[in-house]
Amino acid sequence: MSKIQHFAFLLVEEFSHLAFSCAVEPLRIANLVSGRTLYDWSFGSENGATATCSNGSVTLVHYGFDAIPKCQQLFALSGIHMRNHVSKPLLAALRRERARGTRIGALCSGAWVLAEAGFLKGMQAAIHWEYHDSFMEGFPEVNLVRSVFVADEKHMTASGGTATADLMLHLIERDHGYDLAVAVADQMVYNAVRNATAEQKVSLQSRNGMRNRHLARAIQMMHDHVSDPISPALIAEDIGISTRQLERLFGKYLNTSPKKYSMEMRLERARNLLIQTESSVTDVALSCGFDSPGHFSRVYKAAFNVTPMLQRGRID
Template sequence: MSETEHYVFLLVEGFSHLAFSCAVEPLRIANLVSGKPLYHWSYISENGDTATSSNDSVTLVHGGLEPLNKVDILFVLSGLNVWEHITPGLLSFIRRERAHGIKIGALCSGAFVLAKAGLLDGVPTALHWEYHDSFMEEFPEVSLCRNVFVSDAKYITASGGTATADLMLHLIEKNHGSDLAVAVADQMVYNAVREATAEQRVSLQSRHGIRNPNLVRAIQIMADSIEDPVSPSVIADEVGISTRQLERLFGRYLNCSPAKYFLDMRLHKAQNLLLQTEQSVTEISLSCGFKTQAHFARVFRAQFGNTPLMHRTKII
């Protein structure tokens, strides 16, 4: 590794500007605080001129998909609708650089690009929680985890947003010591740095103040059986309580019935798949436990105010 590390950020159209800033600013501040050029960074995009983020900010880049030289790591950074911007040229570039020994990582939804390139099978991978449903449907061989970032696998990944800052601070600490990482975090007024093993979303217990293990177990059973839903009575049997007790738990802690909570869980997964995949409405309805498309359309419209197809095509 050279004295100055060179990070290249491949900005895919629609990339997350928040993750972008959280990736670059810690490097800039590390140089400032240390008084040394510890890091150099550059941006590339497929067109070689600009890249537009999800908030419509346009970033000038330093080049296109030419062969890289003297690069310590290439980070693929994407965001909304990443699957619409994964092109053969993009995949060829990543595969070529990997074959040439370039270390590669992914930020935010960038794991989609690496997975599409065939790099992530069996690799522990961090990805923004909002994309988990669609990612697992398309890439079941990838070892997806809820960590904010993964730094000790073959490919470094971060789930996006401020998790990108956590990753960069971790890399700064690893290469230049904890004192510098703490100083950079202080300059960022960032006093809640997370370890890689931290989960992206707070636990069910934290979200709802739940300390009842029976309710937590019941909800886990629901999450594990979305494709083939089980009845409240079956859930109660597995938990080891009566159906009436299960009803009381959901009413007390979540202000709804077990059936309503389970239906909402299935519908929100369907919503994610509609917006994040190209699966047909029929495929999505089956993967979310609805036996007929008509039933799926009816309950979906009652929940979200429009049909599944309308929901997919509307402008978000």
């Protein structure tokens, strides 16, 4: 792709400065490393002059929401208290851009903005973990996932922070190839780039819903038994609830099942071991509770779209 792509960022008041930097810097570095102008970018805000992020920094912008230039990609970028800033001018701007055929996505809590606009019905979406419970309650028609980003829907979404960098590197690879994406990641000294299937990881105490003692205990047991997985039935028996109750807890708070959560946890650990250690594929498989290296390879490829053997040396 040789044509310069223009990325427009609509900065919603109290937006995340971390997500903002992780969105723009990979584009800048892609230009620097390639020696060509592959991307340019601009910023908009409601008042058309400035936008204030959650840490109090003020960013100068190029236009208001009523004067968005022609662009190949538009992102709504918000942060804390986004519900207070989903204004009529913002929603109107997004709907106008959709009518123009602009590709529209969202960063950090921006999925909330797109959901308010009615863009995400029936789609998968990612949002910062802090808003998972309220988002699922407010927008049950959206298939919220725990992934760091979603790139294969009409509207791309990233969960914020460094997940935004993951999405941008994914787009750079899509547009200009794997080698450039690796070079950009190297310039960022970013060696743990995640693909879309990677989950958001936070402490059990911090994640919404983890105050539920049964759920917290169940997840801790899964962590303790990664190398020798135990069944949901045994977990439920140990913590004193029924298997059905356990299924409901995982569905309510994590939008998944105990079996799937355990498998994803084991695969994520396997991925980290493959990237960070020299352990053989067989040893990694055994340490993550897989009896057969062949079965492990099939499950791993289905999850990450790459075999364990080929995982080494890739950034995703």
